[in-house]
Structures are given as structure tokens and as C-alpha cells.
Amino acid sequence: MSKNKKNFRPKARRVKGFEDRSGAVLRSEQQLLGAAASVFDAHGFEPLATPSFEYADALGKFLPDEERPNEGVFALEDDDRQWMALRYDHTAPLARFVAQNYDGLAKPFRRYAMGSVWRNEKPGPGRFREFIQIDADTVGSKNPAADAEMILLAAEVMRAIPAISSNFTININDRRLLDVLLTDIGIAQNEAGDLQKGIVVRAIDKLDRLGERGVELLLGEGRKDESGDFTKGAGLSPADIETVLRFTRTGCDQRTDTLSALQGLLGTSESASSALNELKLIDNLLEKSGINSQQARFEPSIVRGLGYYTGPVFEADITLQTTDDKGRPVRFGSVGGGGRYDGLVARFKGVEVPATGFSFGISRLAAMLAGFASKDEHHNGPVVVLALEPEHMDSYFAMASELRANGIRAEVYMGTSGMKAQMKYADKRNAPAVVIVGEDERKAGTVTVKNLALGSKMSAEITDNARWRAERPAQTTDKRDQLLSMVKAVF
RNA sequence: GCCGCCUUAGCUCAGUUGGUUAGAGCGCCGGUUUGUGGAACCGGAGGUCCUUGGUUCGAGACCAAGAGGCGGUACCA
Numbered sequence: 080m081s082k083n084k085k086n087f088r089p090k091a092r093r094v095k096g097f098e099d100r101s102g103a104v105l106r107s108e109q110q111l112l113g114a115a116a117s118v119f120d121a122h123g124f125e126p127l128a129t130p131s132f133e134y135a136d137a138l139g140k141f142l143p144d145e146e147r148p149n150e151g152v153f154a155l156e157d158d159d160r161q162w163m164a165l166r167y168d169h170t171a172p173l174a175r176f177v178a179q180n181y182d183g184l185a186k187p188f189r190r191y192a193m194g195s196v197w198r199n200e201k202p203g204p205g206r207f208r209e210f211i212q213i214d215a216d217t218v219g220s221k222n223p224a225a226d227a228e229m230i231l232l233a234a235e236v237m238r239a240i241p242a243i244s245s246n247f248t249i250n251i252n253d254r255r256l257l258d259v260l261l262t263d264i265g266i267a268q269n270e271a272g273d274l275q276k277g278i279v280v281r282a283i284d285k286l287d288r289l290g291e292r293g294v295e296l297l298l299g300e301g302r303k304d305e306s307g308d309f310t311k312g313a314g315l316s317p318a319d320i321e322t323v324l325r326f327t328r329t330g331c332d333q334r335t336d337t338l339s340a341l342q343g344l345l346g347t348s349e350s351a352s353s354a355l356n357e358l359k360l361i362d363n364l365l366e367k368s369g370i371n372s373q374q375a376r377f378e379p380s381i382v383r384g385l386g387y388y389t390g391p392v393f394e395a396d397i398t399l400q401t402t403d404d405k406g407r408p409v410r411f412g413s414v415g416g417g418g419r420y421d422g423l424v425a426r427f428k429g430v431e432v433p434a435t436g437f438s439f440g441i442s443r444l445a446a447m448l449a450g451f452a453s454k455d456e457h458h459n460g461p462v463v464v465l466a467l468e469p470e471h472m473d474s475y476f477a478m479a480s481e482l483r484a485n486g487i488r489a490e491v492y493m494g495t496s497g498m499k500a501q502m503k504y505a506d507k508r509n510a511p512a513v514v515i516v517g518e519d520e521r522k523a524g525t526v527t528v529k530n531l532a533l534g535s536k537m538s539a540e541i542t543d544n545a546r547w548r549a550e551r552p553a554q555t556t557d558k559r560d561q562l563l564s565m566v567k568a569v570f
Numbered sequence: 571g572c573c574g575c576c577u578u579a580g581c582u583c584a585g586u587u588g589g590u591u592a593g594a595g596c597g598c599c600g601g602u603u604u605g606u607g608g609a610a611c612c613g614g615a616g617g618u619c620c621u622u623g624g625u626u627c628g629a630g631a632c633c634a635a636g637a638g639g640c641g642g643u644a645c646c647a
Contacts, residue, residue, distance in 0.1 A: 095638085138647075151646070167647075200646065201571090281645095304643050308572050384646075467605075498605050506607040517605055531607070538608045548603070 096202030097209050103449035108211065111441050111448070112193055114239040115213045119191040122232060124215055127190040129172040131197075135162035137175045137427075153199050165197040169214035169438060170423065177218050178427030186219035193441075205443050213415075216436030218424065223357040226391040227364035229417055229437045233395050234370050236439075242448050246399040249370075250330075250378035251361070253391045254418070255354040257283075257382065259345050260326050264319045277386060278313040283327055284384045287412075294327075295320055327380035334362045337377035354390075361391065383416055392418030395439060397447075411447060415439020458532040460509035461488040462566060465501045467517040478514055478526070478562060485563055487570075489514075505531060512569040514562065515554075528565040529554035 093099060100108070116126070135154050154164035166172050169192040177188060193213045202208055215232055217225040230249055237247040261279065266272045282297035289297070296302035298320045301312035315323065329340040338358060345351040358377060365375050375393075383392045394416035417437025424432035462482055464475045475491045482489035492501050498517075505513045515527040534553035557565055 171647080198646075203641090304573085308643050310644065387647075465606090499603085499607075502607040504607085510607095513606085515606075519605075527606095529606075534606095535608055540609090543610090547609080548606070551606070554606085 094208075096200075096207055098207055100445075104445050107445040107448035108441055111240060111444055112211075112213065115193065115236045115441075116191070118232060118235045118239055119215055122189075122228070122235075124189045124191045127173075127176065127192050128194065129166070129169075129176055129192065131165055131195070132163045133166055133172055133175060135164040138164055138167065138171045151199055153197050167198050168196050169194070169212055170216065170420070170436060173214075173216055173218070173436075174423045174434075175427060177424055177432065181428065181432075184219075187225065188218045189216070191215040205446075207442065211441040211445075212438050213441055214436060214438040216434055218434040219432055220435075221421065221433035223360045223391070224364060226357075226419055226435045227361040227368075229435055230361065230365060230375055230393055231368050231370060233393070233415070233417070233437050233439070234374055237395060237397075240444070240448075243397060243399060245374065246397060247374065248396045248398055249375040249393050250381040250396065251358075251375060251391060251393040252377065252379050252381050253354050253358055254382070254388050255350065255390060256341060256345060256379065257326070259348065259351045259354065260323065262350075263345075264315070264322055275313050278311075279315070279323065280382050280386075281384055282313060283323070283380060283382045286327060286380050291324060295324065298323055330376065330378040330380060332372060332376070334365075334372045334375075334377050337379070338362070341377075341379065357391070383418060387420045387422060388418040389421045390419030391435070392416065393437070395437075397444075411443070414444055458509050458511040458535075460505075460511070461490045462512050462514060462569075463501070463505040463508060463510045464489060464491045464514040465498065465505075465516070466492040466494075467498060467501075467515070468521070469495075471516075471521065474516065474521075478516070481563060482514075482566060485567075487566060506535075512566055514566070520556065524559055525556050526559050526562050526565070527554055527556040528562070528569065530569045532569070 119126075135152065138152060152164040152167055154162050157163050173190070173192065177184065191214060194211065195209050196212050197209050199208060200206075213236075215229065217228065230251060233249055234247075237243050237249075238245065257280070258276075261272075261276055262268070266275055266279075279298060282294050285297065286294050289302075293302055297310065297312045298315045299312050299317070300314065301310055303309045326344060329337060329344060331337045331340060338355060342351075342355060345355070362377075381392070381394050383394065394413050396413050397411040399411060415438055417435070419433070419435040421431055421433040423434060462479075464479045464482075466472060466475050472491070479489040479491050492504060494500070494504065496504075502513065511530070511532050513529050513531060515529060516525075520526055530553045537552050538547075555565060
């Protein structure tokens with residue numbers, strides 16, 4: 080036994096569904112977080128950070144039970160036998176925070192949050208068990224202007240990201256329109272009806288993936304997928320299916336056209352007009368804020384899968400086209416969304432507190448931006464000061480400091496290997512240049528700067544390595560006080 | 571959760587009807603060049619052929635179970 084223990088080596092492996100991030104991805108993340116935070120700040124939203132853990136009962140209806148304590152969330156039992164769980168979004172912690180501090184908050188309470196959220200689910204491509212979400216919400220207002228502000232924020236965050244700029248569309252809908260429609264075709268206002276409603280909403284949510292034909296099956300008897308798995312449908316009649324599908328087709332290029340089309344379809348009942356009037360208000364506020372129909376459109380086919388929305392919902396789509404490593408076109412699609420959820424805080428307070436918000440995932444966006452960056456930024460590492468004579472480290476440190484003081488990313492080689500290895504190191508780090516001061520330079524009071532980017536370009540024509548090395552191209556030697564200007568010349 | 575496909579070197583993969591010592595390209599390390607990365611040439615390290623069990627004189631290959639990965643689908647507060 081002890082022998083086994085002695086020889087035990089843990090296998091170095093990453094937990095499934097989690098990822099290591101570094102370099103370009105991490106920098107993109109920081110850039111995105113910074114861009115979003117400054118948009119929120121500019122609009123007067125306050126930052127708020129809540130703990131990663133919440134008591135499980137605060138997170139929602141899926142409470143840990145004896146058999147499946149980790150269903151959906153990562154949960155563990157505290158000393159006092161209370162279940163706590165990692166947050167799966169920023170909205171539930173917000174509801175808890177508002178309920179707990181309700182009397183002291185200026186209402187409407189507007190805050191933003193950013194950070195990791197965790198979901199204990201099967202990971203997939205682009206779907207991880209830990210990812211970063213950015214979230215902004217307004218709690219305590221049922222004014223549709225608050226919804227319009229959320230859409231405006233979403234648009235401005237997109238615009239603030241240079242790689243996206245205007246290549247996005249925000250699709251807006253209102254859950255109440257669908258409610259009106261479903262009530263019209265006779266879906267009951269009870270538990271069974273809610274269940275059926277849920278199936279309809281999830282079916283519509285799949286329009287982009289399954290197409291109208293697939294959604295038609297899901298609205299009717301059900302659908303069998305390619306793997307032979309059968310999904311039970313909503314059981315609507317063919318006529319009702321057609322009505323629902325017609326509703327999803329009412330999206331027009333101009334927001335006002337869509338509103339007219341919806342009016343025609345839903346009629347002028349009180350519930351229909353009140354929802355449509357709010358959308359009109361939102362349209363007007365977006366217009367005045369400079370958000371045109373191309374960047375934010377009314378699109379009845381987007382519904383959001385989640386059950387808790389009670390009013391306007393929206394989804395932000397990146398329309399940018401890129402290609403993957405195999406040259407196939409990739410669409411990024413939905414990166415986030417939100418809407419009105421008037422019931423969430425009620426779980427704690429007992430009274431309904433209206434709220435609206437939106438959130439989007441940073442991780443996929445960051446991966447995309449990093450992909451752009453790695454395509455054209457090669458020699459973007461630090462300038463490397465070679466450490467050729469260990470007893471003269473002080474002068475190497477002084478040179479690196481001087482470069483940094485002038486805004487140039489610079490480091491001293493910290494290893495103990497020879498010059499050749501140091502050059503390889505600099506190459507691998509994508510250093511634009513190396514600074515060389517060995518015995519020769521030191522005695523002559525000079526410094527040599529080698530332009531690695533230029534050298535690498537010239538190396539394409541290498542035929543004779545001996546001559547190449549003798550000529551030592553792409554490097555210059557000058558007096559020590561010329562260091563800064565020589566390095567600057569590289570950029 | 572359900573269905574399908576896959577698993578051989580760090581990576582991408584080849585490996586004949588089951589047959590001796592399991593290969594390639596790239597990468598890595600070293601040398602040609604003791605102060606110069608990238609080209610070229612030479613050399614080297616690196617393998618639990620996913621695991622366990624079975625069939626067989628003999629298994630990387632065939633069979634079964636399990637694990638992991640990928641894809642689809644469902645769920646997603």
C-alpha cells in the first residue's frame with residue numbers, strides 16, 4: 080500500500096468542460112470587459128459584485144436533493160448542512176441582493192455585474208461549464224423605457240467592440256404577444272396550458288436550427304431527429320400551427336412595418352394593444368437614440384427559451400462572417416440577450432418587483448477576437464534584453480527599465496542558457512527585437528539591437544547559412560545612449 | 571438523459587486477410603555554427619497502440635464491457 084502511495088503520480092489533466100485561457104484570449108476578455116464596463120458606467124449604472132456561492136434555494140427551483148445534489152449547478156453542503164451552489168448566472172444573485180437590501184436602495188436600482196458563472200451540464204463545442212457573463216439590470220421599474228435602455232446598452236456595447244462595430248442585429252419581441260396569440264387559439268390558462276405554452280416557446284426558439292418544417296412537427300405531434308430520438312410535440316391542430324408560424328413570419332425590415340403586421344394578426348384586444356403600444360414606445364426611444372431598424376428590429380420569431388420572461392425579450396446577434404481553420408464560413412450568431420422578468424424578486428419578497436435586464440457571454444466573443452488578433456499580429460511580444468554576462472545583470476535591468484519607462488514592453492532574459500537558446504526564446508515569445516550587450520559591446524560602450532521581425536522576413540531567402548550568419552542582417556550597433564531610438568526604429 | 575462515430579508519439583495521421591523489432595510528417599532536443607532565432611543537412615529523445623476481460627499458437631487489428639473524446643438531440647432555473 081505504502082509502496083503504491085509512494086509511486087503515485089497524478090495524471091495532469093484538466094477537468095472536463097473547463098478551459099485554460101492565456102495570452103490573446105485573456106487579453107481580449109479584458110478588453111471586452113473594459114469596453115462593457117465603460118458603457119454601463121457612462122449610463123449611470125453602478126458596479127456590483129456578489130459572491131460566487133449562493134445558498135442553493137436562492138438560485139431557483141432546481142434544489143439539490145438527496146439523489147441528484149448537483150443537477151444543473153455545482154453544489155456542496157456547508158458545515159451547518161445548508162446547501163450552497165456556484166451561481167449559474169448574475170440574475171438570481173441580483174434578486175437575492177435586492178430582496179436583502181430593498182429598503183436602502185435607490186429605486187429603480189440599476190447595476191451591472193461581470194464575472195464567471197458555472198453550469199454543471201454536458202459541455203459542447205463553445206459551451207463550457209465555466210464562462211464569463213456580463214449583466215446589466217434595472218430593478219423596480221415597469222416603465223418600457225427601462226427595456227428600451229437595455230436594448231440601447233446592448234447595442235452600445237456591441238459598437239464599443241472594434242471587431243464588431245456595426246455588424247450586429249438586436250432582435251426584439253414581446254412574450255405577451257405570443258400569450259395573446261396562444262390564448263386566442265384556445266390554450267387553457269392553467270398548469271397544463273402553461274406546459275403546452277412552454278413546448279411552443281421552445282419549438283419557436285429552434286426555428287433557426289430546424290427550419291419551419293421541424294418546428295411544425297414540434298408544434299404538432301412531435302419530431303424524430305436523425306439519431307432516432309423522438310421529441311414529443313405541443314399537439315396543436317394544423318390550423319393553429321399555421322397561425323403560430325404566420326406570427327413568426329411577421330418580421331419586416333422596418334420596425335413600424337412589423338408593428339402594423341402584428342396589429343393585423345392579433346387584432347385590437349386590450350392585452351394586444353397594450354403590448355403593441357409598449358413596443359411603439361420602445362421603437363420611438365431607440366429611434367431618438369440613433370438605433371435604426373438595421374441594428375434593432377422587431378422579430379416575432381425570437382422568443383428566448385427561458386420561462387421567466389414576462390414582457391419584451393431580445394437577443395443580440397453578431398452578423399459578422401468569418402471562416403474557421405478549414406476555410407468554412409462561420410456565423411457567430413447569438414451572443415446574449417435579455418428581457419423583462421417581473422417575477423424573480425417576488426420569490427424572496429412576496430411582492431412583485433418589476434425588473435428588466437440583459438446579459439451576454441464574453442467567452443465566445445473573446446475567442447473570436449483572439450482569432451482575429453492571431454491572424455495578423457505576430458511580433459507583438461516583449462522586447463527581450465539578452466542576459467549574456469550574469470555579472471552584468473544590473474545593466475540589463477537598467478536597459479529594460481528604460482524601455483518600459485518609454486512605453487515599450489520589455490523584459491530581461493531570466494534563464495541561464497547560452498546565447499543561441501536566448502535567441503530561440505525571444506523568437507518563441509514573438510519578440511519584435513532583442514537587445515544584445517555582450518563582452519564586445521560592453522567594452523566598446525555600445526549596444527546592438529536586432530530586429531527579429533525584419534530578420535524573419537529576410538530569412539525567407541536564406542540559402543547559405545554560413546554567409547547569412549556572417550552578415551548578421553537586421554541588426555545595428557550604436558552607442559549605449561542610442562538604445563531607445565534604435566528600439567523605437569523597430570516599431 | 572438518448573442516438574451515432576471515434577481513441578496508435580507532444581500534434582496530425584498511416585499501419586495489408588490477425589504474424590517477428592509499430593511507422594511518417596510536423597514539433598521537440600542536440601550537432602554542423604564554443605556571440606546570434608528563422609533555411610538546409612545530420613543525429614537523438616519520445617509509445618500502457620485508452621483500460622479491463624475474452625477469442626487465438628500469436629491481437630494495434632477480432633469480440634465484450636468500461637472510460638474518455640467528438641457530433642447530433644433533449645434539458646438549461
